[in-house]
Structure formats: C-alpha cells, structure tokens
Amino acid sequence: MPRRYTRKLGSREYKNYTEETLSRCLAAIRNKELSHRKASLEFGIPRRTILNKLKGYHVLNPGVPPIFTEHEENIFVNCIIKASDYGFPMGEFDLKMVVKHYLEQIGRVVKKFKSNVPGHDWILNFLKRHPQLTKRFADNIKKSRAGITKNDLRQYISFLSKELEGVPPTHIFNFDETNLVDDPGKKKVFARRGTKYLEHIRTTSKAGTSIMFCGSASGKLLPLFVLYKSRHIWSTWTEGGPPGTRYSNSTSGWFDSASFLEWFESILIPETRRLDGKKIVICDNVAFHFSPKVLELSETNNITFVCLPPNSTHITQPLDVAVFRSVKGSWRKLLGEWKENNGNNLVTKEIMPTLLGRLLIEINPTITNNLKSGFQACGIFPCDVEVLLKKIPGQDDDVQSTIESSFVTCLEKKRAEWTEKKPGGKRKKINVPPGKSITTADLNSEPSTSTAAHPEDRIIYQDESEDEEDWETYRQRCLAEDKEIEEVMTVQETSIPGFKPIVKSISSYCIVTYENEFYPGVILELSDDTAKIKSMKKSNSYWKWPEVPDVLEYEWKDVVGGIDEPIKISKTRNIYRVPELSNIY
The missing domain is CATH 3.30.420.10 (Ribonuclease H-like superfamily/Ribonuclease H)
Structure with a gap:
C-alpha cells in the first residue's frame, strides 16, 4: 500500500460523511421524523450503513486494528509530553526505541515491525491519531538555564x-x-527533484x-x-x-x-x-x-x-x-x-x-x-x-500509571544530574537577590576577588551564564594540574636572559606589556603604528590560551621583544612554557 493512498477513479466513495452527520441521521430515524430511505437520501449515507448502525453491527473502526490499545498509546503520549516538559524531548528514533523496549518488556513480538522496531509509517499514523502531538524544532539551552x-x-x-x-x-x-x-x-526555494547540493x-x-x-x-x-x-x-x-x-x-x-x-x-x-x-x-x-x-x-x-x-x-x-x-x-x-x-x-x-x-x-x-x-x-x-x-516542569495532580510514574522519576533524576550546581558563585555578579532593588551601598559592599591584573580582566563584556568554580576550588585544581605536569616533565627548563628583536610580521610571537606586566602573544594584524595581538594568560608557573580569545590592539612601544613559539608541555592540556619569561615569573 502506498504511503499516501489515492482513491482510484470510478471506485465507490468510502465514508463520505462525518460522525456528527451520522448521529443526526440516526436521531431523526429514532424520533420517527424520517424513514430509512428518506434519511439515506437527505444525509447522503448508504441505507445498509444506517441499518447496521441502528442494529449495533460493525461498531469498530474499519481497517486493520492498531498494534497497541488506546490505553497503551495514551501512555506513550503522556511519556512524550513529560519528556518534553523536563527538557529531554523525544525524536522519531527515540520513540521507536521506547516502543521496542516496551514490546521486549512485555514479551510481545509484532511481525509487522522489523526487529520489533516500528517504521516511519507507524509514526505518521500515531501522530495522526493523537493531534495533541506535533513535530517542532527544539531550542538548545545550557544546563545552568535548566x-x-x-x-x-x-x-x-x-x-x-x-x-x-x-x-x-x-x-x-x-x-x-x-x-x-x-x-x-x-529559505526554501524551488529546484529540480533529486538535487543534492543546492546553492544560493x-x-x-x-x-x-x-x-x-x-x-x-x-x-x-x-x-x-x-x-x-x-x-x-x-x-x-x-x-x-x-x-x-x-x-x-x-x-x-x-x-x-x-x-x-x-x-x-x-x-x-x-x-x-x-x-x-x-x-x-x-x-x-x-x-x-x-x-x-x-x-x-x-x-x-x-x-x-x-x-x-x-x-x-x-x-x-x-x-x-x-x-x-x-x-x-x-x-x-x-x-x-x-x-x-x-x-x-x-x-x-x-x-x-x-x-x-x-x-x-x-x-x-x-x-x-x-x-x-x-x-x-x-x-x-x-x-x-x-x-x-507553568514553564517549569513538575508533577501534575492527575493519577498516573506505574509506567508513567517510573518514567517521570527517571526524568527528574536525569534533570537533577544535568542541572546540579557546582559550589561557589560567580565572581562578576552583584550579590543582590533577584527582584530586589540595587543601590550604591550594595555595589560598595561587594568583596573584591581580584588580586592582580590578568589578560582576561581586559575582556570588556562576556555574558557568563555557566556556573563557575569559586576561587579556592579553581586554585586547588590548578595546583594539582601543575604538580602533575611537573611529575611527567623530563625537559629541563632553561632561562634565556633578555628578549629577541621584534619581528614585525603576522604569526610571529612577541612579549607585550599591560599594566606593568608581561604577556606572551602572537601577532594577528599589524600596521605602522599598532599591532593586533592575541595574548596568553598565566596559569601558575605556566601559560595557556584563554577559552575566549584575548585580542587587543597595542602600540609598538608596548611590544617589548620577540620570542620563540611557546612550548606545549602536555598532549592533553592547554599548558605551555615560555622560556623567555621563566626568569621573570
């Protein structure tokens, strides 16, 4: 049978009426307002169909019966809606796997399903039977937002x-x-059917x-x-x-x-x-x-x-x-x-x-x-x-089945694992409860968390919506990484006094000064008066490239010398050694 059935020309029309029309027709006959023949002509319903409905024959839906009962499908629908509410919406493949797992749990084999996995046609008919479901694109949000x-x-x-x-x-x-x-x-445009790569x-x-x-x-x-x-x-x-x-x-x-x-x-x-x-x-x-x-x-x-x-x-x-x-x-x-x-x-x-x-x-x-x-x-x-x-998922007052309850419990556990907050707070946030007003006193009472000038402090604006570690946790983690690196390092560090002459070319490495501190960097763009340089940041006794690139324009007077390319000392970590600065830091 084709995916989209089209009635052949000349064949009889099948159920060319609505359930409401059938109900009004049967009511008119029961009230003796119309005879069978007149009701058939007036409402456009075959006389044999009217007789069968009056006698209670053929009350089931026509065609092949569905694989699952109405109760089972309603459970699937509720689970899909719950998964969406908790931030883990199902796709077509996910629903197929849920159905397959359910059939294996009850020990049932459906011959129409290949390896007990429903096909695309079953998904389409399932959505047609349950219009409260629809397919939409989901927006990705971070764990902190959830x-x-x-x-x-x-x-x-x-x-x-x-x-x-x-x-x-x-x-x-x-x-x-x-x-x-x-x-x-x-945007969607017209093209020849079968075109693989359509360019605009x-x-x-x-x-x-x-x-x-x-x-x-x-x-x-x-x-x-x-x-x-x-x-x-x-x-x-x-x-x-x-x-x-x-x-x-x-x-x-x-x-x-x-x-x-x-x-x-x-x-x-x-x-x-x-x-x-x-x-x-x-x-x-x-x-x-x-x-x-x-x-x-x-x-x-x-x-x-x-x-x-x-x-x-x-x-x-x-x-x-x-x-x-x-x-x-x-x-x-x-x-x-x-x-x-x-x-x-x-x-x-x-x-x-x-x-x-x-x-x-x-x-x-x-x-x-x-x-x-x-x-x-x-x-x-x-x-x-x-x-x-209403926008936050939670339990409803409706009585749920055992399957739905266990499903919701798994979702709650999974959401809690994904959204669990790390200890500590953000160093950039004002310590005022949401919904309360802010005054100058609140700003002045904020404790300072910065003890030195770092390249990352020069980033003008960065919308930090992920939870960060507190400073003590961050310091302990860095010390542990530093200790591990020192244990595996076999290369003896050497100190090179002074800096090399500046090489004014793109991709050359240099040392810049910012607030009386030295930072290694690489030249991205240059002109007669300035150079755009991406700089590194300090990581204990070593250096690393920040996750958000620290790119600024420097005057040539702030570029104090040239250096060799920083030496990467770990295959798995973003940790580098700059020999030219080893005698300074």
Whole structure:
C-alpha cells in the first residue's frame, strides 16, 4: 500500500460523511421524523450503513486494528509530553526505541515491525491519531538555564511585587542588548527533484552590530542605541536612521560600562525625567550595568534597578520572550530583500541606519502588543508567579500509571544530574537577590576577588551564564594540574636572559606589556603604528590560551621583544612554557 493512498477513479466513495452527520441521521430515524430511505437520501449515507448502525453491527473502526490499545498509546503520549516538559524531548528514533523496549518488556513480538522496531509509517499514523502531538524544532539551552527552580521564581516574584507596588506600567522598563548580523539566513526555494547540493549566490559575513533595545510595560519602545565596532565614528554612519537613535562605537563592538553609561544618560534618563514618581528598570545581572556613576544617576532620578534570576532570561525577560524573535525575523526578511536589490553586497555601516529605519517601520504595527504580552508572559505586569511556574516542569495532580510514574522519576533524576550546581558563585555578579532593588551601598559592599591584573580582566563584556568554580576550588585544581605536569616533565627548563628583536610580521610571537606586566602573544594584524595581538594568560608557573580569545590592539612601544613559539608541555592540556619569561615569573 502506498504511503499516501489515492482513491482510484470510478471506485465507490468510502465514508463520505462525518460522525456528527451520522448521529443526526440516526436521531431523526429514532424520533420517527424520517424513514430509512428518506434519511439515506437527505444525509447522503448508504441505507445498509444506517441499518447496521441502528442494529449495533460493525461498531469498530474499519481497517486493520492498531498494534497497541488506546490505553497503551495514551501512555506513550503522556511519556512524550513529560519528556518534553523536563527538557529531554523525544525524536522519531527515540520513540521507536521506547516502543521496542516496551514490546521486549512485555514479551510481545509484532511481525509487522522489523526487529520489533516500528517504521516511519507507524509514526505518521500515531501522530495522526493523537493531534495533541506535533513535530517542532527544539531550542538548545545550557544546563545552568535548566537549573532554575520554582522556589527561585517564587522568591523573585515575591521581591518584585513589593518593588512594583503603586508603579504604573508606563514606569516599568526592560532593556537588553542584541546583535543584528549580516546574514539573512536560509529559505526554501524551488529546484529540480533529486538535487543534492543546492546553492544560493548570496554574499554574507559574520559581522554584526550591537543594538540596545528598551521598552515599557505600557508598550512604548524607546529610541535605539547603536554600537559600532570601530575606533572612530563617521557622520555617514548616522544618516537616515530612525528618529532619536543614538550612535556610538567601541573597539570590540560589545557593550561595556562606558557605552552603557552613555546609553543610560542619553536614552533612559531623558525618558524617565518626564515621568513622576518611582521608575523600575528590570535587567539581567551583569556587572557593567551597575557602575557607581549609573547608580548615582539612578538614585538622583528615582530609578530602581531590579535584577532577574540568574540564567532565567529565556523565561523572565520580556524582550527575550516576546520581542527579539519578531525583530530578528523582520531583520532577516529586510536584509534578504535589500541584498537581492543591491547586488548581494555586504551591509556597511553607511547602510545600517537606513535598514534600521525600515526595521522599525516593519515591526511598528506589532511592537506595542508584543511588549505588553512580554511583560504579562513574564509575570511582571500584572505581577503573577503562576505564569512563570507553568514553564517549569513538575508533577501534575492527575493519577498516573506505574509506567508513567517510573518514567517521570527517571526524568527528574536525569534533570537533577544535568542541572546540579557546582559550589561557589560567580565572581562578576552583584550579590543582590533577584527582584530586589540595587543601590550604591550594595555595589560598595561587594568583596573584591581580584588580586592582580590578568589578560582576561581586559575582556570588556562576556555574558557568563555557566556556573563557575569559586576561587579556592579553581586554585586547588590548578595546583594539582601543575604538580602533575611537573611529575611527567623530563625537559629541563632553561632561562634565556633578555628578549629577541621584534619581528614585525603576522604569526610571529612577541612579549607585550599591560599594566606593568608581561604577556606572551602572537601577532594577528599589524600596521605602522599598532599591532593586533592575541595574548596568553598565566596559569601558575605556566601559560595557556584563554577559552575566549584575548585580542587587543597595542602600540609598538608596548611590544617589548620577540620570542620563540611557546612550548606545549602536555598532549592533553592547554599548558605551555615560555622560556623567555621563566626568569621573570
């Protein structure tokens, strides 16, 4: 039988009526409103079918009966839904293996299944019999994001509700940074059947522009703040953009404390000055948001910062929940149209303001409702913890079978193993409970965890959503690695006094100075005055390349000499020896 059955021409029509039509037909006959023949003509149902239904014949569904009973299939459905709720959704292959395992457990062999594994047709019919299931793409989230609990959300909403007492929706704001890239993404097109490699000539790049969005619970979107990656900013990069948009630049293209302060003073402060009373600003807990200058300005203008729970912005931040998806979709659509009409050129900084203007026009009809829906879906306005708790998996009050209960127990255990937090906290976070306001006193009371200048401290912004080790655990682990390396090393370390002359060429190794400290690095780009260098960081008495590349531009006066390529002393670890610095460290 073909996968999609098509009725042959001339064959009789099979069940060309609905169950509702059949019920009305039988009711009319039982009430003696119509005879069998008249009911058959009026409702279009064969007379023999009417007689069989009245006598209770052929009450089962036509065709081959299903492999499993309705109760068994309902158990499969509940298990699929539970697995999805707990963050481990099943694919088609996973469901096949579950069915195979179930058949082996009960000692049953289904001849239609090859090796007791159902085929693709059974999966399609199973989904057709249970319309509450559907196939969708799943978004990947980190373990730390899956570790948010209901108690965390209850505590957050408890603090937040106290801060929001008497505050109207026009005075509640949420801001977040996003990145618009020069890539419109893929789209489905027509092609010859059987084509293996279909190409679409479209010039793209990995370049992106950081944009700061901010909106209120009343649905108002504040002017944008555009941050270019450059050392200077030119007038042509600001022409033709949306009204009120501010433009700035940084060497990394990421927001840091300086660029955030500029946005705070130029966008948020002018907006809040027109509002009387207390203003609430909800944001994620990132260190550069809370510089002393920002907190002083917030206290002067009656602005209260409220932090979201760590690793929870995917369910608690209105912009992430309801705004950015539509913004990114509209951006890809506009970008694709622009490339088709402009020779597939790359988006330059001169074109960016014009495209941003078109983007705001595109999202303008829906942005107000999206912002309101975002604040409501995140339980902020109106303040309601139940809308958040629905997003966290948990036991229902329904009576479950033994199979479902054991299945849920396994899921809970697996989720707990994956989301178990390591001891210690983040060194970059402000120690204020989520939902409570932040003041200058909270910032000043934070203990310092840095005792020396490291290359990683120069990274302007890094969104750290993974749980980190505390400093003592990290130090002990490094000492253990260092001791192990020293035991297996057989090469005698040699000290070379002084440095070699600087070799001004790409991929050559050198020593740079930063805050009176020496760091080895490799030259990536160079010019007459500066060089872009990727530097290493200290690891006890050795060196290693940081996971996030530490790339900065240095003047040639800060490059003190050349060195040989660092010597890797472990085959499995990212540990190197720099002989030229052995007499210094």
